Amino acid sequence: MLPETWTILKLLKWTTTYFKSHDIEQSRAAAEMLLAHTLGIGRVDLYVQYDRPLESHELELFKGFIQRRIQREPVAYIVGKKEFWSVDLKVTSDVLIPRPETETLVETAFTIVPPEPAPAPLRILDLGTGSGAIVLAIASERPGHTFYAVDRSEKALAVAVDNARMRGLDKAITFLQGNWFDPVRDLGRYFDVIVSNPPYISSHEFKVLPPEITQYEPREALLGGPDGLEAIRLIIKEASDHMVPGGWLLFEIGHDQWAAVEKLIAGSGAYGDWTVIKDYSGHDRVVRTKATGNKT
Secondary structure, rough: OOOOOOOOHHHHHHHHHHHHHHHEEEEEEEHHHHHHHOOOOOOOHHHOOOOOEEEEHHHHHHHHHHHHHHHHOOOHHHHOOEEEOOOEEEOOOOOOOHHHHHHHHHHHHOOOOOOOOOOOOOEEEOOOOOOOOOHHHHHHOOOEEEEEEEOEEEEEEEHHHHHHHHOOOOOEEEEEOOOHHHHHHHOOOOOEEEEOOOOOEEEEHOOOOOOOHHHOOOOOHHHHHOOOOOHHHHHHHHHHHEEEEEEEEEEEEEOHHHHHHHHHHHHHHHHHEEEEOOOOOOOOOEEEEEOOOOOO
């Protein structure tokens, strides 16, 4: 009896059904991404070559990917990349998987950072850069400005540097290892723009998140303490010491945190002209405020 032949289309259908039976979200998309990765082709090519039979070694490789996904490992970690700002970025379990809502932070930065660095380039700092998604997106479309990116994780910083190198931006960005403002503390009020996607998930919220997040993504990039505001408090407290008067602070928050964050900003006495910007889902997402040069 001849062994069963598995074509691309047949395997996609089977895998989608299998994923659905295990409550895997976006089952079809996951099947497509994993199979395309296995074969080294694009997702569209799966349908161009729908009747192509897989070889035994390809089936074994794909089977391993299926089992990893069933264990709730995110597709991005399995394939080693995630699209952000229309570019595939390298991701590992050492960095947070970039989310679409974070593109709102990039878009907000573009309203402040001019396309041309005239009359002088702005100095821009990305705090907790992770994969480098934010600073790379800004630097790619706002060349000529001066960019710094900080992360306390050596492994995360290595991923960011790799991503910068792959995009030809490694010479445009200074990458520094250290905790929040520590690596730039000696610069004083140096930056015109500070951006950050800090950890802002509370301890309670973390417990009810999907296992794809709680079991695989780096907790230090997610957890913001009991109320989710530990890192945000630190940023609000210290950012003004590192910005020129009139410099802009932009950072991401949780959808229900604006009221608490607004009180922190107002209470610091160091900022003015603050507002919150909603993401594409209509949720409060990005805080934008200007340093006044004063501090209570």
